[in-house]
Amino acid sequence: xxxxxxxxxxxxxxxxxxxxxxxxxxxxxxxxxxxxxxxxxxxxxxxxxxxxxxxxxxxxxxxxxxxxxxxxxxxxxxxxxxxxxxxxxxxxxxxxxxxxxxxxxxxxxxxxxxxxxxxxxxxxxxxxxxxxxxxxxxxxxxxxxxxxxxxxxxxxxxxxxxxxxxxxxxxxxxxxxxxxxxxxxxxxxxxxxxxxxxxxxxxxxxxxxxxxxxxxxxxxxxxxxxxxxxxxxxxxxxxxxxxxxxxxxxxxxxxxxxxxxxxxxxxxxxxxxxxxxxxxxxxxxxxxxxxxxxxxxxxxxxxxxxxxxxxxxxxxxxxxxxxxxxxxxxxxxxxxxxxxxxxxxxxxxxxxxxxxxxxxxxxxxxxxxxxxxxxxxxxxxxxxxxxxxxxxxxxxxxxxxxxxxxxxxxxxxxxxxxxxxxxxxxxxxxxxxxxxxxxxxxxxxxxxxxxxxxxxxxxxxxxxxxxxxxxxxxxxxxxxxxxxxxxxxxxxxxxxxxxxxxxxxxxxxxxxxxxxxxxxxxxxxxxxxxxxxxxxxxxxxxxxxxxxxxxxxxxxxxxxxxxxxxxxx
Numbered sequence: 001x002x003x004x005x006x007x008x009x010x011x012x013x014x015x016x017x018x019x020x021x022x023x024x025x026x027x028x029x030x031x032x033x034x035x036x037x038x039x040x041x042x043x044x045x046x047x048x049x050x051x052x053x054x055x056x057x058x059x060x061x062x063x064x065x066x067x068x069x070x071x072x073x074x075x076x077x078x079x080x081x082x083x084x085x086x087x088x089x090x091x092x093x094x095x096x097x098x099x100x101x102x103x104x105x106x107x108x109x110x111x112x113x114x115x116x117x118x119x120x121x122x123x124x125x126x127x128x129x130x131x132x133x134x135x136x137x138x139x140x141x142x143x144x145x146x147x148x149x150x151x152x153x154x155x156x157x158x159x160x161x162x163x164x165x166x167x168x169x170x171x172x173x174x175x176x177x178x179x180x181x182x183x184x185x186x187x188x189x190x191x192x193x194x195x196x197x198x199x200x201x202x203x204x205x206x207x208x209x210x211x212x213x214x215x216x217x218x219x220x221x222x223x224x225x226x227x228x229x230x231x232x233x234x235x236x237x238x239x240x241x242x243x244x245x246x247x248x249x250x251x252x253x254x255x256x257x258x259x260x261x262x263x264x265x266x267x268x269x270x271x272x273x274x275x276x277x278x279x280x281x282x283x284x285x286x287x288x289x290x291x292x293x294x295x296x297x298x299x300x301x302x303x304x305x306x307x308x309x310x311x312x313x314x315x316x317x318x319x320x321x322x323x324x325x326x327x328x329x330x331x332x333x334x335x336x337x338x339x340x341x342x343x344x345x346x347x348x349x350x351x352x353x354x355x356x357x358x359x360x361x362x363x364x365x366x367x368x369x370x371x372x373x374x375x376x377x378x379x380x381x382x383x384x385x386x387x388x389x390x391x392x393x394x395x396x397x398x399x400x401x402x403x404x405x406x407x408x409x410x411x412x413x414x415x416x417x418x419x420x421x422x423x424x425x426x427x428x429x430x431x432x433x434x435x436x437x438x439x440x441x442x443x444x445x446x447x448x449x450x451x452x453x454x455x456x457x458x459x460x461x462x463x464x465x466x467x468x469x470x471x472x473x474x475x476x477x478x479x480x481x482x483x484x485x486x487x488x489x490x491x492x493x494x495x496x497x498x499x500x501x502x503x504x505x506x507x508x509x510x511x512x513x514x515x516x517x518x519x520x521x522x523x524x525x526x527x528x529x530x531x532x533x534x535x536x537x538x539x540x541x542x543x544x545x546x547x548x549x550x551x552x553x554x555x556x557x558x559x560x561x562x563x564x565x566x567x568x569x
Contacts, residue, residue, distance in 0.1 A: 051093060055189045058196075059097045066155045066192060068103035071124065071148040072164065074110070079177045083149065086181045087164060090188060108148050124148050128161030130493075149180075155195040160226060162191045167365060167493070179363035186514070190505075194226040201246040201508055204231040208261070209253035209302065212472060217251060218481040219473040220500050228508065235261050238446040242268045247508040249276045252468025254283075256303040259443045262436070266307060270435050270454035274461045274507035276500075277308070280468040281315040282400055284348070284371040286328075289406060297371065297402035310436045312380035312429050313464050318373055319402045320425070322350035323394035323418050326368050327490045330409055343490055344409045350395065351494070352425055355387035359514050360428065360463070360502045365495030368487060370469040374423045382432040382456075388463065389426035389499070394418040426465040428506075433457040463503050470496055 051059075068091060072084040088105065095101040108124060111117045121131065129150045149165035164187065166180050203224065205217065214221065214232070224230050233241045233248075237260045242248065248268065257265075269275060284297035299317040308315060327343040334340060349370050354361035367389060374397055377385045396418050438455040473484045482488060485496035506514050 051097070051185060055185055056097055058189055058192055059094055059101065062098050062100040062192070062196065064156055065100050065102055066153065066195065068101075068151050068153050068162075068188075070103060070105045070151040070164070071108045071129065073105040073107040074145075074147065076147070079173055080147070080149070083164065083177050083180055087184060090184045094188065109146060121146065121148075124152075127152055127159065130163065132165060132167070151191075153191040153195060155192075158195055160191055160194050162187060166363060166498075183363055197227065200227065200229045202231060202244050203228045203247040203249065203504060203508055204233040204242075204245045206235075206248055206250045206253070207232050208234040208236075209257060210255045211251050211253050215481060216472045219484040220471055220497060223484075223497060223501055224504060227505065235264050237264070237444075239264055239267065239448060239451060240446070242273065245273065247274045247276060247504055249278070249504070251278045251471050252280060253302050254300070256301065258303075260445050262304065262307055263442045263445060266435050266437060267454065269311075269433055269460050269462070270457040272458035272460050275463075276503055276507060277462065277464045278468045278471050279304070279315055279464070279466060280371065281317050281373045281466060282319055282371060282402070284319065284402070284404055286370075289404070293407070294403060294405045297400055297404055299400050307436050308464060309378060310380065311433050311462060312377060312383040312385055313427050314376045314378050315464070315466050316374045316376060317400045318397050319348065319400070320350055320372050320374060320391050320423050321347040321396050321398065321418065322391045323347065323415065324351050324392040325349050326351055326487060326492075326494075329489050330406060347408060348404060350391045350425075352389045352391050355390035355422070355424060355426075358386050358388060358428065360506050361388045361499065364499055364502070365485075365493070367470065367496050367499050368485060368494040369425065369467045372425050372467040375425060375427050375464060375466050377424075377427060380429075380434070382434075384430045386428040386430070387424045387426070388428055389465070390422040390424050393422050395423055396420050397423060425467065426463065429462045429464065431459065433460060433462075461507050463507060471500055
């Protein structure tokens with residue numbers, strides 16, 4: 001009996017040794033295979049850690065170290081801790097595809113010398129990062145904390161700022177954090193792309209139709225320069241002027257287009273070129289109110305209505321009033337001889353928001369407009385139309401001529417008059433466009449020897465916005481351009497810059513990183529009110545249930561062991 005038990009124990013020991021050795025061999029084989037073949041498994045339902053093909057290719061093509069200094073370290077509320085952790089995990093995901101990805105998380109507020117900390121703040125602001133004020137709630141009090149939710153990205157001596165937190169007007173903080181997390185891949189990839197471009201594509205602002213001077217588009221020009229060679233072109237009846245232009249920006253023209261200009265732009269589109277149209281169908285000017293109590297908004301004919309209609313949209317000669325509007329400074333009274341200035345919403349400056357989940361506008365902050373008109377889509381075979389921006393549901397539309405007076409601030413109309421549906425003010429057109437010169441003679445222009453007249457376009461895209469001022473930056477007291485979208489009167493930052501940057505990137509993008517903006521990460525939030533009401537029950541459930549399951553599992557296992565060995569005896 002003892003010999004049999006000895007033999008059984010020996011066999012069991014040998015079996016265990018064989019299993020151990022087999023496991024070690026298997027681990028070695030897996031490591032050898034893993035060193036040659038890289039793969040990762042993303043078990044999340046929305047594939048949040050699966051990078052798009054374009055992002056993976058961008059990272060794998062890095063030939064030198066790219067360094068992220070992320071200023072998201074410190075004592076934060078739970079939402080910002082989540083943003084920090086998600087940023088770290090995304091950088092780790094980037095690092096899985098390239099050894100050149102390096103990063104550090106830094107607390108810019110750390111330090112005993114307050115002057116040194118404030119000097120660090122000024123340095124980060126000079127580099128392009130914007131601070132955010134946080135309210136940190138303690139057990140007994142609430143304190144203010146300054147954070148810089150962004151990063152400075154370095155590559156071969158060059159640096160660019162990266163904004164990780166994308167604030168949105170009127171959106172709860174949890175949703176802002178979630179949208180910022182959704183945009184992480186795109187924002188990180190964009191920073192890498194901006195720094196590693198070897199040959200930038202060409203884009204151009206159109207000139208020759210009384211468009212704004214360069215100083216009025218200085219901020220967006222500088223921002224676009226990180227991705228493109230930004231030019232300014234006049235057509236001069238010569239098709240060569242549009243040669244090698246990836247995207248043409250038609251920004252707030254004020255004088256009519258000639259037939260020659262229209263033909264050149266039309267054929268540019270027919271040959272696959274993309275256009276960003278920023279057009280005012282109505283002329284309205286706030287400066288006129290400095291000299292007269294009333295001014296009129298009148299139709300502005302720049303002779304492109306037939307082009308846009310053929311491509312799939314109609315710009316209406318009307319103006320939208322909206323209760324959701326940007327404020328302007330208004331004199332509301334006097335104390336002695338000193339005027340009292342108040343910020344009042346100006347219904348002719350609608351604050352518009354995304355009309356769809358298209359990557360150009362997804363998770364976009366509200367966009368500030370001035371004297372914006374409505375857009376209708378019309379039938380155009382082979383053209384897909386996507387609404388991008390719209391007014392709020394508290395709006396009304398006025399046909400021209402429109403009476404414009406500041407009296408509407410002092411004597412506002414009843415709110416029930418602002419009852420029209422949201423009005424479309426920006427549309428994306430994609431597909432194969434039909435030339436307006438199809439089956440009709442075209443004007444005499446200078447053409448290259450290899451030019452071929454096309455009646456139907458190659459696959460192309462256009463974005464039409466019914467407001468030319470959406471691209472204009474304001475100026476500070478010294479006449480320096482402010483960030484596009486920053487309103488110096490209210491101190492609010494709108495999404496104009498991001499919208500236009502996204503629009504141009506989408507129209508000119510040939511690397512595909514815009515695909516990353518389409519990612520959606522669902523926000524799975526706990527009901528804080530129910531948790532607070534059932535705090536003891538929730539705590540008990542989360543503590544007692546797991547411990548009880550472990551004890552029950554241990555007792556069951558012990559029971560079967562006792563039964564098993566009692567039978568052998």
